[in-house]
Amino acid sequence: MLNAIDKKVLKEVADLEGIPKGAYNIRKNGKLEGREVSANINIETNEKGDGIVIDIKPGTVNESVHIPVILSQAGLHDVVYNTFIIGEGSDVTIVAGCGIHCGSNESEGHSGIHEFYIKAGAKITYVEKHIAIGEGSGKRILNPTTKVFMEENAQAQMELTQLGGVDEAKRANEATIGAGSVLLITERVMTEKEQSAESKNEITLAGTDSKTNIVSRSVIKGSSSQDFYVNLTAKARCYGHIECDAIIMDNGINQTIPALRALHPDAELTHEASIGKIANDQLMKLMSLGLDYDQAVNRIIQGFLR
Amino acid sequence: MLQLQNIIFTVPASDSGKEPPAGQTIINDVSFTFEPGGFYAITGPNGSGKTTIAKLIMGINEPTSGRIMFNGNDITSLPINERSNAGIVYGFQHPARFKGTTFRDLLSISLGSDDEEKLVNIISRVGVCSMDFLDKPVDSKLSGGEIKKIELATVIARNPKVAIYDEPDTGIDLWTIGPMVDLLKREQKENNTTTIVVSHNKTFLEAADTLLLIKKGKIAYTGDLAGAMPMLEDLSVCTFDELCQGEDDAQCYR
Numbered sequence: 430m431l432n433a434i435d436k437k438v439l440k441e442v443a444d445l446e447g448i449p450k451g452a453y454n455i456r457k458n459g460k461l462e463g464r465e466v467s468a469n470i471n472i473e474t475n476e477k478g479d480g481i482v483i484d485i486k487p488g489t490v491n492e493s494v495h496i497p498v499i500l501s502q503a504g505l506h507d508v509v510y511n512t513f514i515i516g517e518g519s520d521v522t523i524v525a526g527c528g529i530h531c532g533s534n535e536s537e538g539h540s541g542i543h544e545f546y547i548k549a550g551a552k553i554t555y556v557e558k559h560i561a562i563g564e565g566s567g568k569r570i571l572n573p574t575t576k577v578f579m580e581e582n583a584q585a586q587m588e589l590t591q592l593g594g595v596d597e598a599k600r601a602n603e604a605t606i607g608a609g610s611v612l613l614i615t616e617r618v619m620t621e622k623e624q625s626a627e628s629k630n631e632i633t634l635a636g637t638d639s640k641t642n643i644v645s646r647s648v649i650k651g652s653s654s655q656d657f658y659v660n661l662t663a664k665a666r667c668y669g670h671i672e673c674d675a676i677i678m679d680n681g682i683n684q685t686i687p688a689l690r691a692l693h694p695d696a697e698l699t700h701e702a703s704i705g706k707i708a709n710d711q712l713m714k715l716m717s718l719g720l721d722y723d724q725a726v727n728r729i730i731q732g733f734l735r
Numbered sequence: 736m737l738q739l740q741n742i743i744f745t746v747p748a749s750d751s752g753k754e755p756p757a758g759q760t761i762i763n764d765v766s767f768t769f770e771p772g773g774f775y776a777i778t779g780p781n782g783s784g785k786t787t788i789a790k791l792i793m794g795i796n797e798p799t800s801g802r803i804m805f806n807g808n809d810i811t812s813l814p815i816n817e818r819s820n821a822g823i824v825y826g827f828q829h830p831a832r833f834k835g836t837t838f839r840d841l842l843s844i845s846l847g848s849d850d851e852e853k854l855v856n857i858i859s860r861v862g863v864c865s866m867d868f869l870d871k872p873v874d875s876k877l878s879g880g881e882i883k884k885i886e887l888a889t890v891i892a893r894n895p896k897v898a899i900y901d902e903p904d905t906g907i908d909l910w911t912i913g914p915m916v917d918l919l920k921r922e923q924k925e926n927n928t929t930t931i932v933v934s935h936n937k938t939f940l941e942a943a944d945t946l947l948l949i950k951k952g953k954i955a956y957t958g959d960l961a962g963a964m965p966m967l968e969d970l971s972v973c974t975f976d977e978l979c980q981g982e983d984d985a986q987c988y989r
């Protein structure tokens with residue numbers, strides 16, 4: 430049964446008011462809490478029993494899968510291996526995410542290792558939100574790993590969001606992009622207090638006319654720190670762009686390291702990176718529309734992390 | 736009534752690198768009274784101090800000395816947002832470009848409401864912005880003309896008592912300038928908005944009741960356009976007046 434805290438967590442990570450429609454798998458404190466499959470989307474526990482396999486039939490369109498994880502058990506460090514097989518020509522939305530509710534002084538953590546096999550012509554939107562709430566003083570740790578293998582002419586849009594509450598996050602994203610395929614990644618991270626977040630990205634443009642756009646938006650408050658690394662490697666005629674923006678507030682620290690590697694003469698790779706305080710002209714504009722300084726800062730950050 | 740009283744603005748130490756040195760005077764003893772509901776145009780050469788005057792009125796620049804009075808209150812040290820709440824709004828010459836923030840966001844802040852109907856109303860009142868601007872991010876991808884239209888709309892949406900537009904016509908296509916002047920005129924008439932337009936454009940200069948010509952941080956002329964014409968023509972002839980030896984001469988520096 431889902432209790433009030435679970436429901437709150439579900440609402441935050443997956444925008445769910447209760448049990449979702451369509452296929453879903455809810456994992457709570459390392460155990461299966463509920464599962465539903467659909468005619469086109471199958472969910473099974475994997476052979477080793479340490480995760481699930483989500484199999485989406487070729488040609489499945491306009492369906493969604495929710496796979497939220499809830500963690501509320503003191504001292505638990507949950508590790509899960511999930512595999513997604515996205516059938517040819519399908520078009521689906523996958524909503525993942527992990528919510529930690531920490532009520533004690535013991536740490537709690539979740540490491541989700543997600544592998545995506547995106548078949549030719551398939552299209553997915555992957556939405557992953559990480560949150561942590563609760564009065565406990567224990568550390569909340571989230572270490573997600575995402576591995577993406579894209580065949581030809583596939584499209585994937587990944588929205589990875591962590592807006593506060595998480596004390597330590599180490600993210601690893603890996604992707605291999607096949608011919609004519611497009612991968613769009615947007616990562617939004619807000620850290621505060623003493624929190625730290627690290628994101629390491631290894632993206633390979635492997636096939637002819639593959640494309641990627643990697644966007645990172647960071648807001649670093651308090652004494653927190655964020656490190657962002659991308660290695661973008663091109664092995665074919667392709668196009669890749671990296672855009673990293675970090676706003677530092679208070680005493681935050683940021684490192685942004687985009688690297689481009691062209692192993693093919695027709696590769697076109699670009700990057701833009703900026704680190705700085707909130708731009709003064711933006712503040713002046715909002716204040717000239719009647720907002721006080723703090724309200725103006727909030728609105729700018731809100732837009733930035735949208 | 737908005738009154739500038741002996742305003743002097745010198746470059747603050749914090750803003751200056753080596754050039755120009757701190758202490759350089761940008762606005763040199765400017766006094767002027769803007770009457771309620773009047774339509775004023777401010778013109779003058781590049782770098783003469785027009786934007787600086789506008790920013791002094793909005794509170795973005797703080798005068799080194801002098802006073803600014805608004806409807807009987809001394810607003811010289813009032814913060815920007817409080818001036819805005821008192822009814823003064825400035826449309827920037829170079830509008831800020833955000834990341835993620837949309838036209839809808841700015842318009843809702845300006846209106847104090849995100850009610851769809853009100854937003855649509857304001858867009859149709861402004862006329863120059865198309866409805867599908869609404870969810871566009873106000874970022875570096877907008878064209879120069881688009882962002883100026885958005886800037887103008889955010890000023891009008893606040894129903895200001897005093898509206899200052901800093902070169903609203905920059906980047907605006909020929910077909911929109913006329914309607915833009917009509918719009919500002921209409922706002923002036925219907926809401927008795929004191930309208931101040933910084934411009935080099937003759938259409939705006941003709942629309943104004945009073946023209947202020949700024950030269951080297953001072954008001955060089957106030958009055959109607961006809962009276963300003965000799966000085967404007969003089970300015971438009973050549974900016975190398977100290978070096979010039981006549982246009983037919985081989986040494987023309989233009």
Ligand SMILES: Nc1ncnc2c1ncn2[C@@H]1O[C@H](COP(=O)(O)OP(=O)(O)OP(=O)(O)O)[C@@H](O)[C@H]1O
Pocket residue numbers: 746747750751755761779780781782783784785786787788828
């Ligand atoms: N804070 C500042 N620090 C240093 N110099 C400044 C500062 N503000 C303005 N200036 C200088 O003051 C002069 C007047 O600038 P201002 O922007 O007011 O000119 P303007 O009349 O609006 O010109 P334009 O027609 O090109 O818009 C310029 O030489 C500018 O470089």
Ligand SMILES: [Mg+2]
Pocket residue numbers: 785786787828901
């Ligand atoms: Mg100017």
